[in-house]
Amino acid sequence: MKSILLTRLLHWRQQAWSLLFWLVLPMLATCIFITTADNWQQDTKIPIGLVVEDDSQMAIQLVEAINEHALFAVSNLETEQALIQLEQHQLDSVFVIEEGYQEHIKSNRRNQLITAYVSDMSLAYTPVKEAVASHIQRDAGSSKAAHTIMQLPGQYGVERDWSWDEIVTTSDQIRERESLLHSSFSFYNQQTKQEKESAPPSVWNVWGIWASIAVLTTFFLFDWVVKEQRPSMKQRLSLLKISFKSYLVRNGLIYLAVLFVADLVNSGLLLFYFQQSIQFDHLFAMISFRITISMLAFLFALRFRTPFFYYVAALSLTILLGLIGGALVPIDGLTIMLPWISYLSPITAFLNGQVLSSLFVVLLSIFCVWYWRKERTYA
Amino acid sequence: MLKVESLTKQYGSKQVLADVSFQVNPGDIVGLVGENGAGKSTLLTILATLIQPEQGMITYHDLAYKTDQRKLRQKIGYVPQNIAIWEEFSVEENMVFFEQLSWGKKSREQLRQLCLDMKLDQWKEKAQSLSGGMKRKLNLAISLIHEPELLLLDEPTVGIDLKSRKEIGTYLQQLAKQQGKTIIYTSHDMEEIISLCDYVYCIGNDPFYKELLKEKGQHIHVL
């Protein structure tokens, strides 16, 4: 094994930079991709101005809700300033929460709760108006229910008085508990509530993107299998102290060891870069994922004689695995129709935290058959 | 002594070698001639244990090809027809690479001497910048690292200049006559065959080579 390592180092000395590049690419590309995509999302938010003239609990809740809205970039301003910015088209539109907002809702008067200012450039006025309206609707709806319920005891002679506040609070609590709108994009679906609040996760699946690029780079790193089994070199390597298969397998193990280290470094740097918004509690799934895709690349490369065709085929296969694994774009239609299809992708197993995937078992079996099958030589 | 009896090889339905028998003694240099596609390379790869014949028996001294493959490989030096070296490595790195995986250990100095013996002196030069002749010499040198007794050379001198060709020839003659190695090699260069070989085997029924070599007084056997 020492001599194999030495001969591999001779190769790596020639390709040190490209080796390093392929090893860090999954991490680098993931960071660049997600940062760019998130910035782009940030840039495409609609700038709106918000003027708050009511300091009631309900008004504060509405402000919070608008602030959290993914589509809006909200500036909290005074009316005068907001209107100047609107005139200069720095803001798409301005919404003023009028004084007495809560009072009006409580007393079930639904006009003049909010004043909207728009310019001739307000392209996004309608969606903004609708989003704001839906928040008011919610508060006004709870309020209306409360009024209705408060009137019930009188109508049916029940001896219990509910206050308006009690009813609204209860209905809000129920809504919160039943809420289906929170979806987690984190690995493992095990993200804790605190983290969700402290740092809203990116809509992109960090580990899914990392895994897809890792598949691609693994294929590219295993191109030595194609290059070193060209007929004349295979003949030469077959006559050495170790068999040709053993030569390939031992080199494959060396690559695997280096890739393990690269994976640890990659995930460490990813965790550092994305801080709280992602988690890493899948070491064994990652080790299994690494072995699976290395075996896949190794066995796949054995079928090729020309690097060019190998690269093209590897690229296509990676895209396919990324798609059916649901890491790049979620294609629910396909996976609902054919649920088993996602099991063909090592990325799915990895994202689900699976240590022993069906693909792993299949590839291992193929590998064993290949290794122990006799070639047409004298055994 | 290498002994080949009733050797038959076919690719699919295509018969390449039909009932070939011959033998070669230690210290002999044997030429193998025949038109393109006659089966010269096929015969050499079988003798190098790299592919299996359909029929026939081959023995080298007391080793049988059917059962003693590993032991045979230690004694065989095979030079593939297509140059098999790492183009991006220097001559030194190429020699060290194959020495590491070879049957016997050699020091760097010994490896360098091996190259110098056949007048390959660009030790630090990248293989890809070597001339065709120097590449052929490196291709040959790599196959000799483990000091094999039975040398199977597939067109070791094709496409190279006269000087390198003579240098390789002189070196091979030394190996056979001074160290008693057995050498079987193929070539299309009749002058070279005549000056180097003790006798010639011709594969295929083409009378061309037979006539040509007979004229020059060369011993020729048709396989």
Ligand SMILES: Nc1ncnc2c1ncn2[C@@H]1O[C@H](COP(=O)(O)OP(=O)(O)O)[C@@H](O)[C@H]1O
């Ligand atoms: N791996 C193979 N599969 C099928 N046919 C082959 C293979 N190798 C060689 N042949 C055929 O066998 C014949 C002999 O080839 P070869 O031994 O290379 O001839 P030579 O070296 O004398 O030119 C040729 O017709 C060639 O096409």
Ligand SMILES: [Mg+2]
């Ligand atoms: Mg040939």
